[in-house]
Amino acid sequence: MIASFKARYGSGIEALTHLGQNFIVVDQSLIPEILQILCHDEQFDYCVDVTAVHYPKREKQFDVIWVLYSFARNERIRVKTLIAENEAVATCSSIWPTANWLEREVFDMFGIKFDGHPDMKRILLPDGWKGHPLRKDYGILQQDNEWVQINLGIESGQ
Amino acid sequence: MTDQNTSLSPLDLEAPEKPFLDANELVINMGPQHPATHGVLRVILRLDGEKVLGLECVIGYLHRGVEKIAEARTYTMFNPYVDRMDYVAAVSNGLGYCETVEKLLGVEAPPRAQYIRVILTELNRVASHQLWLGTHALDIGAITPLFYTFRDREEILKIFEKYCGARLTTHAFRIGGLQYEAYDGFENDVRKFVSFVAPKIDEYEELLTTNRIWLERTKGVGVISAKDAIALGVTGPVLRASGVKWDLRKAQPYANYKNFDFDIPTGQNGDTYDRYLVRMAEFRQSLRIIQQAVDGIPEGPIMAKVPKVMKPPVGEVYHSIEAPKGELGYFIVSDGSTQPYRIRVRPPSFVNLQALDVMCRGAMVADVIAVIGTLDIVLGEVDR
Numbered sequence: 001m002i003a004s005f006k007a008r009y010g011s012g013i014e015a016l017t018h019l020g021q022n023f024i025v026v027d028q029s030l031i032p033e034i035l036q037i038l039c040h041d042e043q044f045d046y047c048v049d050v051t052a053v054h055y056p057k058r059e060k061q062f063d064v065i066w067v068l069y070s071f072a073r074n075e076r077i078r079v080k081t082l083i084a085e086n087e088a089v090a091t092c093s094s095i096w097p098t099a100n101w102l103e104r105e106v107f108d109m110f111g112i113k114f115d116g117h118p119d120m121k122r123i124l125l126p127d128g129w130k131g132h133p134l135r136k137d138y139g140i141l142q143q144d145n146e147w148v149q150i151n152l153g154i155e156s157g158q
Numbered sequence: 159m160t161d162q163n164t165s166l167s168p169l170d171l172e173a174p175e176k177p178f179l180d181a182n183e184l185v186i187n188m189g190p191q192h193p194a195t196h197g198v199l200r201v202i203l204r205l206d207g208e209k210v211l212g213l214e215c216v217i218g219y220l221h222r223g224v225e226k227i228a229e230a231r232t233y234t235m236f237n238p239y240v241d242r243m244d245y246v247a248a249v250s251n252g253l254g255y256c257e258t259v260e261k262l263l264g265v266e267a268p269p270r271a272q273y274i275r276v277i278l279t280e281l282n283r284v285a286s287h288q289l290w291l292g293t294h295a296l297d298i299g300a301i302t303p304l305f306y307t308f309r310d311r312e313e314i315l316k317i318f319e320k321y322c323g324a325r326l327t328t329h330a331f332r333i334g335g336l337q338y339e340a341y342d343g344f345e346n347d348v349r350k351f352v353s354f355v356a357p358k359i360d361e362y363e364e365l366l367t368t369n370r371i372w373l374e375r376t377k378g379v380g381v382i383s384a385k386d387a388i389a390l391g392v393t394g395p396v397l398r399a400s401g402v403k404w405d406l407r408k409a410q411p412y413a414n415y416k417n418f419d420f421d422i423p424t425g426q427n428g429d430t431y432d433r434y435l436v437r438m439a440e441f442r443q444s445l446r447i448i449q450q451a452v453d454g455i456p457e458g459p460i461m462a463k464v465p466k467v468m469k470p471p472v473g474e475v476y477h478s479i480e481a482p483k484g485e486l487g488y489f490i491v492s493d494g495s496t497q498p499y500r501i502r503v504r505p506p507s508f509v510n511l512q513a514l515d516v517m518c519r520g521a522m523v524a525d526v527i528a529v530i531g532t533l534d535i536v537l538g539e540v541d542r
Contacts, residue, residue: 018473019261046388048478049504053491067476067489067504071388071402074409078476098391101512109225124218124541133226134500140230 001042005034023078031081032090035066039095044068044077047096050103052110056136060084062112066092083112091117109134126151183211190219194297194527197537201514203526210518210526215511220541228501233259233333233468236498241327243503244539246289249282249318250481252331257412258477258488259333260462262470270458271335272414276451277348278321278330279413280444284355285314286482286534287437287444291362294434294531298375303365310358313351320347334464340455348452352445359441366434376430380517380529383428390513393506394484396533399436400428406480413479417454418447430532437534469496483507483534503542507535 002015002024012027013034026034038044048067055061060082069076083089091114093099103114104123111132113120121127128151130144141158148157184205190198198219204211224243228236240255241248253275260266267275292307315325320341322330330336366372382392384400397404405422407415423439425432470492478487484506493499510533517529 019264019475021475047391048485049476049487049489049502051489051502051504053500065489067487071404076410076476096391097389098509098512101508122218124221126218133223138226140226 005037009034021076021078023080025080025082028081028083028087028089031079032092034079035092035095038068038077038079042070043072044070045096046071047092047098047102048076050092050099050106052106052112052134054110054135058082062110064089064106064112088113088115090115093117108132111135188526190216195530195537196293196535197540199511199530199535199537199540201526201530203523205523208522210521210523213515213518213526215514217508217511217537218541220537222542224542225501225503228498230497232496233470233498236501237331237333238327238329240503241329242538243505243542244286244481244483244486244507244536245326246536247282247286247482248326248328249278249330250286250479250486252329253279253413254477254479254481254486254488256331256333257479258475258490259468259470261475261477262473262490262492263333263464263468264471265334265462265464267335267462268459269414269456271460271462273451273455274336274340274460275331276413276415276418277448277455278318278328280448280451281314281317281348281351283444283482284441284448285311287441288314290437290482290531290534291434294528294534295366295372297527297531298372300366300369300372303362306358306362306365310355313354317344317347317351320344332461333468335459335461337461339460345452345455348448352449352452356442356445359438359445363438367438373431375524375528376434376532378427379430379521379525380532381427381429382513382517386516387428387513390516391509392484392513394480394482394510394534395433395436395440396484396510396513398422399425399433401426406478406485410478412477415447418450420446430528433532467496469494478504481506483536483539484510505539505542507533507537507539508542511535511540 005013009030012030014025016023046069048069051065053063062083064081064083066079091103093103101123103117106112107120108122108124109132129147131138143157186203188203189195189200200216202214224239227239240251243251288307288311292304295303318328319325322328322338382400384402387397387400401424403422403424408422420443423436425436472492472494474491476487476489478485486506487504489502490498491500514529518526
């Protein structure tokens with residue numbers, strides 16, 4: 001599988017293994033195509049998780065990660081791509097409907113937008129909240145005081 | 159209520175059903191303070207009379223930022239926090255977390271610890287299913303099972319209390335093994351529990367399995383096909399009730415589950431009744447595992463050699479276990495320091511809840527309650 005990917009996409013794709021777990025690092029522009037192929041041709045029919053990691057010191061600040069599983073092959077694979085601040089990734093909720101909420105959570109926590117998502121809004125935090133808590137520059141005690149004061153009628157949530 | 163003989167055709171994921179008659183669409187709000195939502199879940203229902211056209215879940219009321227907290231704690235300090243996610247199955251959460259960190263560190267818990275872990279985790283699965291059965295039946299209107307299951311669940315909590323001092327948020331495991339050796343008479347207590355609870359499960363079944371009202375309320379309600387379930391990422395008993403024979407304990411064995419002999423119960427129709435049957439069968443399978451484990455506990459150390467100050471090598475790992483609710487995954491990124499760079503929890507309840515919309519379309523309002531119950535969600539885990 002990896003060999004055929006390599007043959008087709010060349011340097012846009014890199015296959016790695018860590019602690020016995022396979023993952024591929026894919027160029028951002030290839031993501032929709034690769035995910036499509038993984039789901040339909042390679043039988044990775046179950047999207048376990050979509051998540052992200054923030055590296056503020058890097059030029060491309062975010063890792064977006066898809067964890068996929070194939071029932072037929074009993075195999076897991078992770079797909080990873082690097083994106084910069086304010087860049088959007090293509091949604092995969094049309095491939096796996098389960099990605100709908102998972103992508104919303106990534107947006108909520110990191111502020112990464114998913115292009116073509118049917119309902120791109122916050123999921124765990126309130127709609128009017130400012131800031132994305134899982135970014136590294138968001139302090140552990142930080143909160144949206146203005147929102148708390150207006151909506152809860154208290155000085156501070158702490 | 160749907161007739162027993164007509165099962166709903168698989169629901170289309172995209173197109174909402176056309177309303178019949180010219181009735182106006184009615185939007186009503188359910189929750190977040192509602193006894194049948196098992197916590198604080200708000201559901202916005204779109205109705206045509208009594209018929210559900212679609213619904214939207216509003217979640218996040220219990221959001222505590224567990225993943226953010228993790229980044230400011232060491233690996234050991236974060237361990238008790240995971241208990242607070244799915245608080246009715248705290249032991250499973252702990253097992254998943256400890257195993258993931260162990261994977262990062264490259265250590266493995268010694269065999270004796272593995273056996274005790276399996277016993278406690280399976281006891282917790284029984285307790286979680288008992289709580290589910292009691293509350294689910296209560297939602298539907300049968301009050302007796304609640305008293306029966308809570309009476310018997312108490313025995314499990316007593317074992318937990320004797321083992322580690324806590325009943326719910328147990329913090330039973332440590333990275334690398336266990337902190338506490340099994341107390342004197344632990345095996346005996348577990349054996350006694352297994353022989354005590356086996357006939358009790360028949361008792362629950364006697365109350366419900368062929369109960370006419372139970373059948374009317376659960377058969378053909380909240381149907382989800384295997385295809386839809388996979389597409390929606392649903393796992394655990396909900397997926398198995400749709401006929402997919404998949405259990406992480408068999409598919410990708412962790413701990414020492416490969417040493418035990420057990421079956422994966424499945425259903426066919428993917429309705430509320432089949433999910434009930436699957437979980438009832440899982441009770442018995444769990445007891446089988448506990449029995450084998452308690453007979454086979456080896457002697458030996460209970461803690462692997464783990465450095466006092468844990469600094470896992472740089473890298474990332476995803477590991478998941480079969481929690482009572484489905485696939486519970488942890489994705490941990492280490493930057494080589496004492497604190498995790500990022501911990502992502504893949505919660506089964508969160509993902510399963512997403513299927514509520516599909517499962518309720520075309521059903522009655524009262525069925526929404528049944529479906530929320532059958533999904534077995536814990537809002538502490540949905541919101542984290």
